[in-house]
Amino acid sequence: MKFFDIDLKEIGFEYVYDQLQPKTIFGMDKKRNLKFYKKHEKELLIREFDELEKVIEKLRYNNEIFEDIETILLKFKDIRKSISRCKNGCVLDEVELFEIKNFCLNSNALRNLILQAGLYFINLNSLEDVFKLLDPEGKNMPTFHIYSAYSKKLEEIRNKKLDIERKILYELDEKIIDILKEERLRIVIEEEEEELKIKTILSEKISFYSKKFEENFEAIGKLDFLIEKAKLAIKYDAVKPNLDDNRICFVNQINPYVLDLLRKNGKNFVPITIEIPFGTTVITGANMGGKSITLKTITLNLLMGHLGFFVFAKHASFPILDFIYFVSDDLQSVSRGLSTFGAEIIKLNEIIEAVKFGLGFVALDEVARGTNPKEGYAIVKALCKYLNKFKSFVLVSTHYDSVVDNDMSHYQVIGLRNVNFNKLKKDLALKNSIEVIQEYMDYRLVKVQSLSEVPKDALNISKLLGFNQEVINMAENILKEGEGYEK
């Protein structure tokens, strides 16, 4: 079973994911291999949240030290290949030894900063011994060469080399120069042989520390990625979720993708508050009413939480789920060559199998929209009824109000219910744009206690947009006569 089956771009996950910019290759690896926490990993997830909370706290309180940390992080190069090479008995070259020396230097500097920042849960090994090994003359410099201090013999060879080079410099006779250069070449070969011996010994010695290096790769990646997660949480004022085994509840949650998009156009995102018990919860409301965004936002936030991120809300609680599914009307299955409806059915079957065996969250966004309304209604109603039996969270958005049974939760988008239509009409005449309606639209959800009157937002919107009056009249009559014909 897949843990989640979601179009990550559609729900706005890609948008936040792209904002994570780890500084090291190790952090990038963490980003690439996000971990979906499972039920039996509750302790780990709680620890992850606690550590993230600490980093957020420290980042808010002492930004300067984090600037220093990031400066050091940027200096780390990927030496994993070199470490695994020397572990396998290969001889490292000078450039690799240089990189390892610098890694040790940066590791030690980062270690001090971590201590200063009080990030006690990041355990970085000291690599002082390896640094000393690569700094035999105690110069404490980031540069490297095969130092003469490594071997008396090397020192002698190099002195010989310098001697002959001096002779070459002062010799004028081309023929003698050629002879001297031949001799120099022999010394160069001696030098290289001795250097190789030293590189072999150094590589072997470094290989003893490979575990410490590997632990540091892990720790650096962890710190790097935690900082990115913390920055994201601060940017959108995200909250640490409560792990509650019995319900899903979000207070004032937002979707950064939609929020930023609206802001760019000078508009606000209306935060969404919703409580979802086990079984089926239905959201109804007019078109353009933001039902789809509600589903996407809840899905996004549940996913974020399960990946160890803080959640974009004022308050959030949910249990650790076995799976998170999101099925939307624009789901396409191009690869399997099926129509939208066919693809939906296959997906729905997977979901039905999944809820039998696990505790999950399923968002169904206007499923069966593509079919004729009578059948569509019947399918959605049956689906709601069937899935209501299981101990999972099923959130359904639909414009068929009467699919809701009394034992299901029901939310409605407030929509245009409380709007002064005369005022809206005037505004519309002035600006003549659908956007005006969107401005009047109240996107908040209200819990519906009993089946109330069918909302008439669709008809109202049609009127506002100047839809043919006769058709509207006829539609109103049909509604009166057969209120709930769907039943």
Add this chain to the structure above:
Amino acid sequence: MSDILSLIKPYKTISIIGMEKNVGKTTVLNHIINKTRGGYLLGLTSIGRDGEDTDRVTNTQKPKIYVEKGTIFATCKELFLKSDVTKEILETTGIYTPLGEIIIGKALSDGYVELAGPSANSLIKEVSNKIINFGVDKVLVDGALSRKTMASPSITQATILSTGAALSKSLNEVIDKTEHTLRLLSTEKESNEIILKLAHEILKKARLGFIYKDYSYKTVDVLTSLESSKYIVENLNEDVIYVVIKGVLTDKTLEDIIKSTDKYKEKIFLVEDGTKLFLSTDILNVFIKSGGKIKVLLPINVVCITINPKSPYGYEFDSKVFLEKMRHRVNIPVLNVLGDEK
């Protein structure tokens, strides 16, 4: 040849480019290194790859670069490890070439190094700045003059043009070609700051652009600079004052334009620098005589020409005649790389 030092004295970065392989460019480089010994602390790098053991075509011995202890050099990892100086690694740049990362090192002994730097202008500049930061007096950039390299000597303050017998069996042809190349390299720089700013904007966006009288401009997406003539002809009108061309400007392009329109007259064709001009004397003359103008964004400051009278193909010019004829044709100093020191 010794006065080459006084010619480059005022400059911090100097490139050496050859008219062709085997014209003695590396000899010039070695010569400067020899002459500066004990005087200047040198930094070395190159554009593209050069200084190979043997030239694959002619199988002639090519001089490697013999550097002095203390020299800072930037080359790719493979060649860095091959160099026979005792080498210290100062910095790994994070700039990669097919032969590995560019490493900046210091020679702790005398010895041979082989240079292969990055191939893009901005990267060469970055590497050369890094070398300067290690405290050298001058950076020598081993350059190339080829359609294949993107980088150009315009990134250095001074350029030495190297020519020689390897170019042609006919001395007159060598002289003609060298003079013509010098003319192209020394193409006048556009001095109008506003135009320069607009041209840089255009080059960031497209391969071709047109600047109008009112200083507005238009860009055109062209896949290769070779097919640009069609678009140039289409877009030339009374209001165009500049045509901005990214990449090379070839005979073919100019010929097509001359054939299809006369609207190019009094307009200025702007290219990045003189190395982008692959034009024969004839076409260039026709274009200019009928009123066309070519200018560059970045000037190349050629400070002298060096000649190598010996060809690796087995023939040799009289060095005195070569020197005199060359000097007669150009108004910058001409020096012989092979010993007119005595």
